[in-house]
Amino acid sequence: MEQALQGLKILDMTRVLAGPYCTMVLADLGADVIKIEAPRTGDDSRQFGPYINGESAYFMSINRNKRSMTLDLKNPDAKTIFFELIKEVDVVVENFKPGTMEKLGFGYEVLKEINPKLIYAASSGFGHTGPYSSRPAYDGVVQAMGGIMSITGELGGKPTRVGPSIGDITAGLFTAIGILAAVNHLNATGEGQKVDVAMLDCQVAILENALARYFATGVSPKPAGNKHSSIVPFEPFETSDGEIMIAVGNDNLWKKYCVEIGHDELITDERFVSNPQRTVNYDKLRPILAEIMKSKSTDEWYTNLTKAGIPCGPINNIEMITKDEQVKFRDMIVEVEHKVAGTTHIPGIPIKMSKTQGTINKSAPILGEDTADILKELLNYSDEKLEQLKAKQVF
């Protein structure tokens, strides 16, 4: 089947998470992603545990569908190859600390002279402009500075880091969007350009109602635990064997919920008749519901409330997710054969397209496994030339 980004050639200089996540999303949709790695060591995340038969499970989870080519970028012959490749690709992506590409001689000003149609996309901690630009950043620092920690955590508790590296991942997603928008402009006008995405900027962009609330009231929101700020009941309750998340989003759902939990009398109880009333009388309602919800297991509540149309769900741990019927049906956990690691499991593709569905054609590459193929295919190098370059440790 044809794929949506078929024909789009991407030179991928990224490592660790934000950049590789961006290029994974594009590779999943059919782009040809050529990952440039340092000989012998490769992407830093190849050293991140845990390992399966010596291969990093972390690296394998975000580098499927890509090809790997090694190049010692400090070697003059490698630089020549890099410039030749720049002429052949549509996009180059990097997530170095700003200034690193310039030091290598590969800044956007240089590359655009070689290929004026080039889209140069950079993802960095603080962006390529501004007073913090040259600073290094890690996800933890950006989550701290970007405010998401200040509104995540237990009610009355301390600011809490979001489990996944959401600072990296959202930057990866916004960079992918920037690249595709730039491709649209390139197709329309033949013009390339630079796309500059900062992790900190992306954190500000996802603060959602916290920013709106601050500007309307002048008060900075704090961690609010698992309770919704203005809808009741909309939070987890303990059951006889665990917890269940309940989201009674409106008064109609409230009536159905009361019937389903066998307490019709709550429907007419004046303290709880409308959402504003339930919010005002939260401290009275919460213990009543807590008592009721303890009477059945999570599974029983989940089955019964779902049948009644009440939005609810278990608080799944990772194992439970892998066994979930919907997750399985939607191919969101995929089995892939890896040459060294054997059968591995990685997340599927969350964008489902009726005509150009992305596929996972290959597991993450072994370091440099595609070097020769790429040099033959894109630059028409002969076997002899490849031998010479190899002897000079260019790759």
Added chain:
Amino acid sequence: MEQALQGLKILDMTRVLAGPYCTMVLADLGADVIKIEAPRTGDDSRQFGPYINGESAYFMSINRNKRSMTLDLKNPDAKTIFFELIKEVDVVVENFKPGTMEKLGFGYEVLKEINPKLIYAASSGFGHTGPYSSRPAYDGVVQAMGGIMSITGELGGKPTRVGPSIGDITAGLFTAIGILAAVNHLNATGEGQKVDVAMLDCQVAILENALARYFATGVSPKPAGNKHSSIVPFEPFETSDGEIMIAVGNDNLWKKYCVEIGHDELITDERFVSNPQRTVNYDKLRPILAEIMKSKSTDEWYTNLTKAGIPCGPINNIEMITKDEQVKFRDMIVEVEHKVAGTTHIPGIPIKMSKTQGTINKSAPILGEDTADILKELLNYSDEKLEQLKAKQVF
């Protein structure tokens, strides 16, 4: 300045968050987003507080750059208008519960007959296929079922909801990527298609190393607090007046850090010489550093450590973010004039493009303010026809 998505016409049937976030990102890049709303009430989120001069700050924060058109979609004349508009646009986006568009007579199978080039994008809780497809979902339920809660929270504590509605926002971002990929395919082949993005799928897609760790070890990760699982020191420390996040990512940074905190003796302390040693001896190192870090203020540490090249940062609350030098420099908080609310502050555009930078041209629309303009511009309706339709309460 030209914009990257200039000329892309989007009919936006979305409401609340996931869908409107997606169309905001596309409008920011230059797409013409025509928001269809119910007469009198409009997008549900117009009723979400807090309010500024009676206008929802929540709604205004995610609907800038869009035009608003009202249509009573149960009215037969409105249906006719809707079908005429479908012929004129490139994309339709909706985030109803699956089945709702079909009930209105606007399912993809119907619309693609009218416009075979149409891209139909749907964002929903569980997706348009699979056993849970018809269930309603809210962000809280999806965060619970998708596993992010199970790995967020204090060490040894309970699963914790992420502050912003990350279930909605990531679905909005993946939907935007799906639409742009489909636009690329449309430009190449003239073919439209359906894009189906589920909030639950997106949660699985952003679990990052939690999924890799589970599959490598068979153990589901738990909330780990604010500490990095394998790098030390990489967590917040209390200062004399608050907290600071420190990210000493490698042994070289460790040496610089020890010098900067005035404790060179730690560099040669065998218990702490390498990251593996520091990880093993975490319980001995943590109290030593905690004592040292209490001796200065957050500002002092932030200034000194940053000068020394140590990744670190304050745990900003929302107010602090709005005053941050880099956030200001990067235009990530923007002042916009709103006809009713006056001067408002909303997040900026995190995708910076050298040739086609997006701009915030207009604040969120008043309900239906562009109805007449759109009908004249896209369908060439006369003033007389508009008067007749208005009399029939079509919009």
